[in-house]
Amino acid sequence: MENIKSKLGNAGVLLAAMGIISIVLSIFNYNIRLLAWVDAWGSTMGWSIRILLILGGGALFFLFGRNEE
Template sequence: MENIKPKLGQAGLVLAAMGIISMLLSIFNYNIRLLAWVDMWGTGMGWVVRILLILGGGALFFLFGRDSEE
């Protein structure tokens, strides 16, 4: 179980970064190809999905991405 914690932290960081990049690119009507589906249900829902990516990724990073001092 100890080997998966750093990977979850890294995955969280990637998710949060993709959400932030997608948010910035959507201002200019661009999107990351992997996240092109987020605007399928409308612009408002696309923003909700981007925010959830950032919050979920940040939570994974802060829970599992830091070294524990035990």
């Protein structure tokens, strides 16, 4: 069970990092190839998806990524 929690925490960090990197790259009109679809529905929806990636990834990390002591 601990291994699954660790993997979910790592996935959360990955999602949040991809959201942050996508925001930084979108300023320069670039994007991560995996997230190129986020702007297909328009700029506002693209920003919403990026923010949700960061919030969802952060939530996964804080729920499952930290060691219980």
